[in-house]
Amino acid sequence: MKSSRRTFLKITGLSLMGWGAKPVLEVLARNESSKILKPPEALKAKRWAMVINSRRCPHGCTDCIQACHNIHNVPDFGNEKDEIKWIWHERFGDAFPGQEHPYIQAGVKERPVLVLCNHCENPPCVRVCPTQATFKRAEDGIVMMDYHRCIGCRFCIAGCPYGARSMNYRDPRPFIKKINPAFPTRTKGVVEKCNFCVERLAAGLLPACVVACKEKALFFGDLGNPDSDVRKLLRAHFTIRRKPELGTQPQVYYIV
Numbered sequence: 530m531k532s533s534r535r536t537f538l539k540i541t542g543l544s545l546m547g548w549g550a551k552p553v554l555e556v557l558a559r560n561e562s563s564k565i566l567k568p569p570e571a572l573k574a575k576r577w578a579m580v581i582n583s584r585r586c587p588h589g590c591t592d593c594i595q596a597c598h599n600i601h602n603v604p605d606f607g608n609e610k611d612e613i614k615w616i617w618h619e620r621f622g623d624a625f626p627g628q629e630h631p632y633i634q635a636g637v638k639e640r641p642v643l644v645l646c647n648h649c650e651n652p653p654c655v656r657v658c659p660t661q662a663t664f665k666r667a668e669d670g671i672v673m674m675d676y677h678r679c680i681g682c683r684f685c686i687a688g689c690p691y692g693a694r695s696m697n698y699r700d701p702r703p704f705i706k707k708i709n710p711a712f713p714t715r716t717k718g719v720v721e722k723c724n725f726c727v728e729r730l731a732a733g734l735l736p737a738c739v740v741a742c743k744e745k746a747l748f749f750g751d752l753g754n755p756d757s758d759v760r761k762l763l764r765a766h767f768t769i770r771r772k773p774e775l776g777t778q779p780q781v782y783y784i785v
């Protein structure tokens with residue numbers, strides 16, 4: 530991408546977004562981000578992580594999904610083949626293959642499991658991306674996407690063992706119920722996924738899914754801080770991660 534187009538896109542984004550220039554640039558401009566000071570109100574961490582208490586996730590509730598998808602302009606194409614998803618439900622056996630057995634505690638395998646990008650410590654999607662459109666932020670571990678660098682090769686989709694990435698096979702804009710002008714829309718041929726609400730963290734806000742959950746099933750915090758909620762939960766409960774045998778080291782943990 531030519532630098533003039535990049536600059537234009539950033540400026541366009543800035544004029545559309547309600548926040549100040551610094552956090553927006555931080556989200557949209559990877560290479561420049563290290564030169565920009567974070568505003569004092571930004572939430573910071575050494576390593577962001579999520580803990581999901583799936584025991585508290587009631588059947589049929591999609592509040593977190595709606596909140597995330599509305600805020601991030603996720604289109605609804607109305608069919609499974611083209612589906613774009615940042616956060617969604619899986620069957621227990623699909624989320625945790627090999628963990629299901631005939632004698633499992635009653636109710637566990639029927640419970641919907643909320644899944645999203647794991648912001649892996651060792652992310653294969655980053656390794657396979659030929660343009661560095663997907664990258665891991667060294668400062669807090671968030672696996673980011675620069676949509677303007679994505680060439681739609683889908684190597685990252687093949688590389689992610691969690692199905693956490695979706696491809697826009699069509700122009701998504703006509704399929705967004707109500708466009709949120711504060712977040713960029715994507716285009717045909719671009720891959721997208723959960724960004725751990727990096728734009729909200731920059732504005733001092735917790736992820737939309739965490740805020741939207743009335744059951745208090747989702748927790749978000751700094752693994753690098755022993756006093757954070759996530760560290761306390763990980764100390765107090767037995768937790769599992771998705772497909773740990775792959776060595777990706779997911780940063781989403783489940784109380785089951």
Ligand code: SF4
Nearest residue numbers: 646647649652654689
């Ligand atoms: S879950 Fe998939 S998309 Fe997310 S960081 Fe891990 S490999 Fe990449």
Ligand code: SF4
Nearest residue numbers: 597723725726736738
């Ligand atoms: S952290 Fe943000 S982007 Fe990720 S699933 Fe939750 S609401 Fe969506």
